[in-house]
Amino acid sequence: MSEQKNGEVRIGVYVCHCGANIADTVDVKAVAEYAATLPGVVIARDYKYMCSDPGQELIQEDIHNLSINRVVVAACSPTLHENTFRGAAERAGLNPFFVQMVNIREHDSWVHSDREAATEKAKDLVRAAVRRVYFHKPLEKRRVPIHSEVLVVGGGIAGIHAALTVANSGKRVYLVEREPTIGGHMAQYDKTFPTLDCAACILTPKMSAVKAHPNITLWTYSEVVSVDGSVGDYKVVVRRKPRYVREDLCVGCLQCIDTCVFKEPKFDDEFNLGLSKRKPIYIPFPQATPKVVVVDPEACIQLKTGKCKKSCLEACVERGAIDFEQKETYEEIHVGSIIIATGFQTFDPRRLPQYGYGRYPNVYTTLEVERLVNASGPTGGQVVTRDGRIPKSVGIILCVGSRDENTNRWCSRVCCMTSLKLAHLIKEHTGAEVFIFYIDMRAAGKGYEEFYQRVLNEGVHFVRGRVAEITDWALDPSEEGKLVARVEDTNTGFVRRIPLDMVVLAVGLEPQPDALNVQRLFGIGCSLDGFFLEKHPKLAPAPTYTDGIFIAGVCHGPKDIPDTVMQAGYAAAEAIALADTGYFELEPNTAYVVEEECSGCKSCIPLCPYQAITFNEEKKKAFINEVLCKGCGTCVAACPSGSIKQNLFEDEEIFSEIEGVLAYAQ
Numbered sequence: 001m002s003e004q005k006n007g008e009v010r011i012g013v014y015v016c017h018c019g020a021n022i023a024d025t026v027d028v029k030a031v032a033e034y035a036a037t038l039p040g041v042v043i044a045r046d047y048k049y050m051c052s053d054p055g056q057e058l059i060q061e062d063i064h065n066l067s068i069n070r071v072v073v074a075a076c077s078p079t080l081h082e083n084t085f086r087g088a089a090e091r092a093g094l095n096p097f098f099v100q101m102v103n104i105r106e107h108d109s110w111v112h113s114d115r116e117a118a119t120e121k122a123k124d125l126v127r128a129a130v131r132r133v134y135f136h137k138p139l140e141k142r143r144v145p146i147h148s149e150v151l152v153v154g155g156g157i158a159g160i161h162a163a164l165t166v167a168n169s170g171k172r173v174y175l176v177e178r179e180p181t182i183g184g185h186m187a188q189y190d191k192t193f194p195t196l197d198c199a200a201c202i203l204t205p206k207m208s209a210v211k212a213h214p215n216i217t218l219w220t221y222s223e224v225v226s227v228d229g230s231v232g233d234y235k236v237v238v239r240r241k242p243r244y245v246r247e248d249l250c251v252g253c254l255q256c257i258d259t260c261v262f263k264e265p266k267f268d269d270e271f272n273l274g275l276s277k278r279k280p281i282y283i284p285f286p287q288a289t290p291k292v293v294v295v296d297p298e299a300c301i302q303l304k305t306g307k308c309k310k311s312c313l314e315a316c317v318e319r320g321a322i323d324f325e326q327k328e329t330y331e332e333i334h335v336g337s338i339i340i341a342t343g344f345q346t347f348d349p350r351r352l353p354q355y356g357y358g359r360y361p362n363v364y365t366t367l368e369v370e371r372l373v374n375a376s377g378p379t380g381g382q383v384v385t386r387d388g389r390i391p392k393s394v395g396i397i398l399c400v401g402s403r404d405e406n407t408n409r410w411c412s413r414v415c416c417m418t419s420l421k422l423a424h425l426i427k428e429h430t431g432a433e434v435f436i437f438y439i440d441m442r443a444a445g446k447g448y449e450e451f452y453q454r455v456l457n458e459g460v461h462f463v464r465g466r467v468a469e470i471t472d473w474a475l476d477p478s479e480e481g482k483l484v485a486r487v488e489d490t491n492t493g494f495v496r497r498i499p500l501d502m503v504v505l506a507v508g509l510e511p512q513p514d515a516l517n518v519q520r521l522f523g524i525g526c527s528l529d530g531f532f533l534e535k536h537p538k539l540a541p542a543p544t545y546t547d548g549i550f551i552a553g554v555c556h557g558p559k560d561i562p563d564t565v566m567q568a569g570y571a572a573a574e575a576i577a578l579a580d581t582g583y584f585e586l587e588p589n590t591a592y593v594v595e596e597e598c599s600g601c602k603s604c605i606p607l608c609p610y611q612a613i614t615f616n617e618e619k620k621k622a623f624i625n626e627v628l629c630k631g632c633g634t635c636v637a638a639c640p641s642g643s644i645k646q647n648l649f650e651d652e653e654i655f656s657e658i659e660g661v662l663a664y665a666q
């Protein structure tokens, strides 16, 4: 690579107009003219779009024709175009790290209106970059090899779709699900909006495909307990909880359940949200995958006391699948990348006592009603109140635990559509009058507005206003034995009292209760709402800041099934691309320890947010793993003996930049 001619530093400065984005506020010609006067600058140009092909060619020609060996580009954010200009320099034979970007858009033209002052600021920033780039050193990107195996955590529709996509590309996938079956929330629904196709009909073929896929190892009832390593080579330990039934022997005939000493189901059925009971040995739902029973150690007499006649064992004597001696086991795997798809929990409406959930038996959540309308649910698809009556009037309250300063500020995105779906299904099943209490209806999605119109035409009543309370206090005979929704109808301005037989709370979507632990385990970030943080909200909504770890589905934020599937496919495509490339290029702006100067005080080790620093006991020196280092600079600033340096952020580079920016004051 051509670096320097006779050791001479020859700097080219390129000032971008960014259309009108910069040029309207900054006098770009004046900035270029000023830059041309700075020491070391051989050429300074301005151009309408520096990032365009002709813009990049300008730089490349100057590298060739004028022997430019340092490049300063004054344009937009380096997040967007640093790689563009580094690439242009590299293609012209210059080490890409001899390029320095100056952000005169976000840092200048977009935040100032005084043209003269903005132009002066641009000159200061360019001067700082010119002084800094003088000291840049050539750096090389290092490559780490990538294991082609992929771990998917969470077996809802996001995890299922991601696992199948990766597996279909020929890569080995480990799918880890903590419940006894895959399927996630979608498995609990009867129909899905807006097309009303049956959830099981579209989900269960995918669940079966996961189980049958030769490239997928499915571990249900399992959890990741530790993650070490970095992109390309994550070492993951998975804990497999005992089901007390051998997966390799159980054929799912369910005879053990029939013969269990508990003649009647007695324990809350989690899949039906406690709306029905199950036995200590059970299968979560008929299409559970794998179709293997599980024994609940909190309910099973044998596991609790060791004194059961174990009729289940007898029923299964030929296959011998039941094994009360089963212990938890640990599996260790190496994977190149990880897709996290751990989903959500629904808001607990007990936090809003005014709606009476938990106090009035006939106040339900939308998730519970999903089970009631389901033919394989606790009532066989009949929508009935707790005392077995078919409701004549049902009220659905929207935004319960969403768009509220006191609970969650975000819109849960699916509750409006879920409520429309349930209004339709409740009407279909019962013929009841249905009221929807809303703040505003959000039906943005393909076919969603049309579905809203359909439900409107079906005669569902829409009342605009937040329900103040649900009460059973009757003020007149029409309210006797009913629940009453007290609401200000903001369309008419009247406070109304609407008697109802059943109230349904459209509960919002929240991060899983253990989201913080998962975040720490995998070393990824969370946004303020507690959902996992993507690398870029528009351009990289599945990658995270940790290389090789991707997120998909509602663990990233509320979304419907189509958006979940799209993000899962995108995460899978990223993981496949990584595996197919076979290597990952590390940014060289990492920190390193100058061993002779390290006093071994260890103060840097706990400060690194990426756990990149370890202590070499033999040498008594700190050591930085450059694969894990993200170049945040925390350790560089913290080291009391100044023995940590960072590529691209050496002292002379930073101090020259500071002197450059302050030079106007001289």
Ligand SMILES: Cc1cc2nc3c(=O)[nH]c(=O)nc-3n(C[C@H](O)[C@H](O)[C@H](O)COP(=O)(O)OP(=O)(O)OC[C@H]3O[C@@H](n4cnc5c(N)ncnc54)[C@H](O)[C@@H]3O)c2cc1C
Binding pocket: 153, 154, 155, 156, 157, 158, 159, 176, 177, 178, 179, 182, 183, 184, 185, 186, 189, 191, 192, 193, 194, 222, 223, 224, 341, 342, 343, 344, 346, 366, 367, 370, 414, 418, 421, 512, 518, 552, 553, 554, 555, 559, 560, 561, 562, 564
């Ligand atoms: C009442 C209701 C009705 C809805 N109806 C519709 C509809 O009709 N149409 C539509 O488009 N959308 C609907 N949605 C939205 C839909 O549920 C979501 O878009 C979808 O379920 C998201 O899938 P997921 O895989 O991200 O999450 P989930 O379905 O929550 O799956 C996550 C999975 O990860 C597992 N898991 C969690 N933590 C871990 C861990 N640490 N280790 C291993 N596994 C873990 C969980 O057990 C679960 O199996 C509805 C939502 C609600 C609340």
Ligand code: SF4
Binding pocket: 245, 249, 250, 251, 252, 253, 254, 255, 256, 257, 292, 293, 315, 316, 319, 320, 321, 322
């Ligand atoms: S454990 Fe045995 S009896 Fe029970 S479902 Fe499996 S094979 Fe059938």
Ligand code: SF4
Binding pocket: 259, 260, 261, 262, 280, 281, 295, 299, 300, 301, 302, 303, 308, 309, 310, 311, 312, 313
């Ligand atoms: S050991 Fe007893 S209680 Fe437990 S599952 Fe078998 S029969 Fe039921």
